[in-house]
Amino acid sequence: MKIVVGSTNLPKVNAVKNNFPDVEVFGVEVSSKVSAQPFSDEETLEGAINRARECAKHTKGCIGIGLEGGVTEMGEDLYLCNWGVLVDHNENTYTASGARILLPDEVAEQLHKGQELGDVMDAYAKRTGVRSKEGAIGIFTNELVNRTAMFEHVVQLLKGQYEYDQVQKGEQ
Ligand SMILES: O=P(O)(O)OP(=O)(O)OP(=O)(O)OC[C@H]1O[C@@H](n2cnc3c(O)ncnc32)[C@H](O)[C@@H]1O
Ligand SMILES: [Mg+2]
Numbered sequence: 051m052k053i054v055v056g057s058t059n060l061p062k063v064n065a066v067k068n069n070f071p072d073v074e075v076f077g078v079e080v081s082s083k084v085s086a087q088p089f090s091d092e093e094t095l096e097g098a099i100n101r102a103r104e105c106a107k108h109t110k111g112c113i114g115i116g117l118e119g120g121v122t123e124m125g126e127d128l129y130l131c132n133w134g135v136l137v138d139h140n141e142n143t144y145t146a147s148g149a150r151i152l153l154p155d156e157v158a159e160q161l162h163k164g165q166e167l168g169d170v171m172d173a174y175a176k177r178t179g180v181r182s183k184e185g186a187i188g189i190f191t192n193e194l195v196n197r198t199a200m201f202e203h204v205v206q207l208l209k210g211q212y213e214y215d216q217v218q219k220g221e222q
Contacts, residue, residue: 051073051074051111051112052073052074052075052076052109052111052112052113053066053070053073053074053076053112053113053114054076054077054078054105054106054109054112054113054114054115055076055077055078055105055116055117056077056078056080056101056104056105056114056115056116056117057077057079057080057101057116057117058077058078058079059077059181059182060183061182061183061185061196061197061198061201062077062201063075063076063077064198065117065198065199065200065201065202065204065205066115066117066201066205068198068205069202069205069206069209070209078105078108080100080101080104080105080116081100081101081104082098082100082101082116082118083096083100084096084100086166087120087161087164087165088118088119088120088121089120089121089122089123089161090120090122090123091120091131091133091147094118094119094120094131094132094133095118095133095135095145095147097116097118098116098117098118098134098145099135099143099145100116101114101115101116101117101135102114102115102116102135102136102137102143103116103137104116105137106137106138106139106141110139111139112139113136113138113139113212114136114137115134115135115136115137115205115208116134116135117132117133117134117201117204117205118132118133118134119131119132119167119181119185119197120132120133121153121158121161121167122150127152127153128152128153128157128158128161128162129150129151129152129153130150130151130152130153130167130186130187130190131147131148131150132147132148132149132150132200132201133145133146133147133148133204134146134147134148134201134204134205134207134208135208136208136209136211136212138212142212142215144208144212144215145208146204146207146208146211147204148200148201148204149195149200149203151190151191153190154190157170157171157174157186167181167186171185171186171189174189181197183196183197184196184197185197185198185200187200
């Protein structure tokens with residue numbers, strides 16, 4: 051079995067590798083076919099689905115995994131949101147979302163002006179490449195939960211649902 055992840059961003063690829071230590075896992079650049087900065091749960095999920103479907107076509111019999119980060123409005127507030135999708139070799143599709151935290155007003159303001167969260171976070175935290183390291187979730191949780199750990203949980207939810215289905219099918 052091979053797993054193709056629709057990104058070369060390390061927190062995403064490592065989140066999959068850490069969940070499947072005995073499987074060949076590799077990341078490829080694919081298009082999410084949504085905006086660079088998804089602005090709702092629906093759009094973020096759609097990006098993850100598009101990435102996973104593209105990856106599932108990469109190698110015969112492989113599993114595709116798409117992980118997408120975005121933000122979602124709740125009333126006046128803006129929350130960080132993340133979605134993951136696993137598409138298996140039979141096109142069975144499993145979805146899961148990640149933990150969400152409230153973004154501070156000054157970060158939300160920049161996003162409403164059209165900036166991408168990755169860029170906003172670098173300026174806010176006075177760091178470089180936050181999106182490829184601890185992530186916004188890492189910054190705002192004092193690095194108790196970083197972007198890899200957050201995506202690890204999403205992938206665990208995908209893996210668990212996939213395995214549940216495999217067991218159900220085996221018992222039929
Ligand atoms: O290379 P890819 O896989 O595209 O990785 P990415 O970091 O760009 O991640 P997404 O496209 O899934 O995220 C959409 C946008 O939101 C940003 N983003 C999402 N979650 C983030 C986080 O935890 N920390 C910093 N930026 C984040 C990201 O940089 C993009 O601008
Ligand atoms: Mg991106």
